[in-house]
Amino acid sequence: MDSINLIFILILAGFLGFELIKKVPATLxxxxxxxANAISGVTLIGALAASGSDQNVLTTILGTLAIVxxxxxxxxxxxxxxxxxxxxxxxTNNK
Amino acid sequence: xxxxxxxNASYLVAATCFIFGLKLLSHPSSARKGNLxxxxxxxxxxxxxxxxxxxxxxxxxxxxxxxxxxxxxWLAKRVEMTAMPELVSIFNGFGGLASLxxxxxxxxxxxxxxxxxxxxxxxxxxxxxxxxxxxxxxxWLKLGEHMPTRAIIFPLQxxxxxxxxxxxxxxxxxxxxxxxxxxxxxxxxxxxLLFGILATLPIGGADMPVVISLLNSYSGVAxxxxxxxxxxxxxxxxxxxxxxxxxxxxxxxxKAMNRSLMNILLSGFAKPAARAAKIEGExxxxxxxxxxxxxxxxxxxxxxxxxxxxxAQAQHAVKxxxxxxxxxxxxxxxxxxxxxxxMPGHMNVLLxxxxxxxxxxxxxxxxxxxxxxxxxxxxxxxxxxxxxAAKDVQDSPIYGMPIIEAHRARxxxxxxRSASAGFAGVDNPLFFKENTRLIYxxxxxxxxxxxxxFGD
Numbered sequence: 001m002d003s004i005n006l007i008f009i010l011i012l013a014g015f016l017g018f019e020l021i022k023k024v025p026a027t028l029x030x031x032x033x034x035x036a037n038a039i040s041g042v043t044l045i046g047a048l049a050a051s052g053s054d055q056n057v058l059t060t061i062l063g064t065l066a067i068v069x070x071x072x073x074x075x076x077x078x079x080x081x082x083x084x085x086x087x088x089x090x091x092t093n094n095k
Numbered sequence: 096x097x098x099x100x101x102x103n104a105s106y107l108v109a110a111t112c113f114i115f116g117l118k119l120l121s122h123p124s125s126a127r128k129g130n131l132x133x134x135x136x137x138x139x140x141x142x143x144x145x146x147x148x149x150x151x152x153x154x155x156x157x158x159x160x161x162x163x164x165x166x167x168x169w170l171a172k173r174v175e176m177t178a179m180p181e182l183v184s185i186f187n188g189f190g191g192l193a194s195l196x197x198x199x200x201x202x203x204x205x206x207x208x209x210x211x212x213x214x215x216x217x218x219x220x221x222x223x224x225x226x227x228x229x230x231x232x233x234x235w236l237k238l239g240e241h242m243p244t245r246a247i248i249f250p251l252q253x254x255x256x257x258x259x260x261x262x263x264x265x266x267x268x269x270x271x272x273x274x275x276x277x278x279x280x281x282x283x284x285x286x287x288l289l290f291g292i293l294a295t296l297p298i299g300g301a302d303m304p305v306v307i308s309l310l311n312s313y314s315g316v317a318x319x320x321x322x323x324x325x326x327x328x329x330x331x332x333x334x335x336x337x338x339x340x341x342x343x344x345x346x347x348x349x350k351a352m353n354r355s356l357m358n359i360l361l362s363g364f365a366k367p368a369a370r371a372a373k374i375e376g377e378x379x380x381x382x383x384x385x386x387x388x389x390x391x392x393x394x395x396x397x398x399x400x401x402x403x404x405x406x407a408q409a410q411h412a413v414k415x416x417x418x419x420x421x422x423x424x425x426x427x428x429x430x431x432x433x434x435x436x437x438m439p440g441h442m443n444v445l446l447x448x449x450x451x452x453x454x455x456x457x458x459x460x461x462x463x464x465x466x467x468x469x470x471x472x473x474x475x476x477x478x479x480x481x482x483x484a485a486k487d488v489q490d491s492p493i494y495g496m497p498i499i500e501a502h503r504a505r506x507x508x509x510x511x512r513s514a515s516a517g518f519a520g521v522d523n524p525l526f527f528k529e530n531t532r533l534i535y536x537x538x539x540x541x542x543x544x545x546x547x548x549f550g551d
Contacts, residue, residue, distance in 0.1 A: 013332040013335040029439035030183075039333050048145060051156060058203045067163060075163065075164045077186055080174060082131070087450075
């Protein structure tokens with residue numbers, strides 16, 4: 001892909017990220033972080049392609065290891081975030 | 096529909112899901128749905144990538160997914176809320192490691208030529224991923240107290256940093272000039288792993304919220320760089336969202352401590368300022384029974400929790416006390432300092448675990464103006480975040496740090512193990528104030544003693 005397109009995406013995604021995350025209240029900062037962990041497990045997508053589409057043994061091994069760690073992040077990250085967010089209760093549904 | 100188009104369309108959907116997920120995270124009532132939306136986005140991207148016909152062998156993928164899911168689920172289910180900082184650190188580390196591995200694998204790929212640009216991008220992914228990995232491991236060890244939590248300072252620290260950074264830059268040039276020549280990468284990986292360790296060792300336990308946030312940001316940046324190396328849009332976008340999130344949290348934490356990022360990363364509280372002036376006055380202590388008499392008459396109470404509450408696992412006892420106070424027609428509020436605990440928002444999660452409604456939790460700036468109106472401020476395992484020295488003692492190491500002004504409440508109860516100084520090693524004039532009473536002992540025991548008095 002053109003590097004100019006990549007830079008375009010980089011800058012827009014960066015600004016969008018700042019705007020979105022600035023609005024997250026302090027009370028949710030821990031779930032935000034564990035949720036971000038899950039999203040950063042997106043490396044999984046790259047790893048899937050790498051380990052599945054190549055004949056080279058080293059690439060396959062590296063890709064598979066990347067899948068292991070990225071999956072841990074995705075699965076563990078989303079689950080623990082859900083567990084935490086389920087605990088946040090409002091006054092109205094608490095009593 | 097061509098496969099490339101389908102894959103890219105699904106990535107667009109996934110990115111939109113991540114963005115909406117984060118948007119829903121702007122309120123506790125919608126946050127859980129947001130997390131689900133984000134997870135659905137991830138699932139779509141994974142499934143479409145798998146269906147994409149370029150993939151030849153599913154055995155390796157299946158093995159990887161299984162071996163990753165089992166510990167992931169286990170950790171997510173088992174972890175205590177007190178230990179969330181450790182879990183987040185270890186996940187940061189795995190994120191970094193995955194990007195490192197992906198960065199290297201983009202070069203061992205048998206198809207396609209390796210250009211200098213690709214080589215440098217993969218190099219950067221490997222470096223940031225490596226630093227994130229070992230840095231997070233050290234942070235995890237410190238947070239779990241598997242190693243000393245204090246700042247570990249070693250001689251020539253800054254020189255060593257300089258030498259490693261220089262070597263990494265020189266190697267980057269070599270990597271650009273000889274694209275695909277792997278030995279440079281192996282040396283660079285070693286340097287990055289070493290640097291992650293060295294850079295995290297000098298950071299003390301009280302600065303951990305900053306380090307976790309920063310490593311969180313790095314794990315996102317590493318994913319973005321790996322995405323650039325393997326030319327994958329979803330990695331670039333999602334990685335940047337995470338990078339921005341970590342950076343904002345880092346900024347908030349630094350501001351809450353009134354220190355620059357550089358100061359935190361380099362000084363590690365290495366030089367506790369020699370304090371000339373000794374605080375005048377005496378510390379007055381009281382028993383749980385005396386505390387009960389005051390609380391029984393109180394109409395408004397503010398609780399200020401700190402890491403000590405997490406250590407004592409006192410959050411459920413706090414909730415019990417809250418219920419008793421409310422039955423007694425008192426209002427109860429909680430004041431949360433941004434750096435209370437070991438990671439951003441740590442206290443909020445612990446209080447949520449104890450079923451305390453989030454409406455009763457207030458940020459520092461929201462509660463300080465009405466601090467005078469509280470009959471009692473109960474400080475549980477917090478010290479530096481309520482230290483008035485930060486406001487009026489110019490030579491104090493924490494001077495300038497914004498604090499929760501508990502000293503302005505009519506009565507201040509401090510639950511504390513002993514009269515020693517806090518994590519920063521700074522004396523706290525609050526303990527010597529006329530209206531302050533210290534209740535020594537384990538916070539949970541003390542709270543339970545007060546609760547028992549209510550029962551009698």
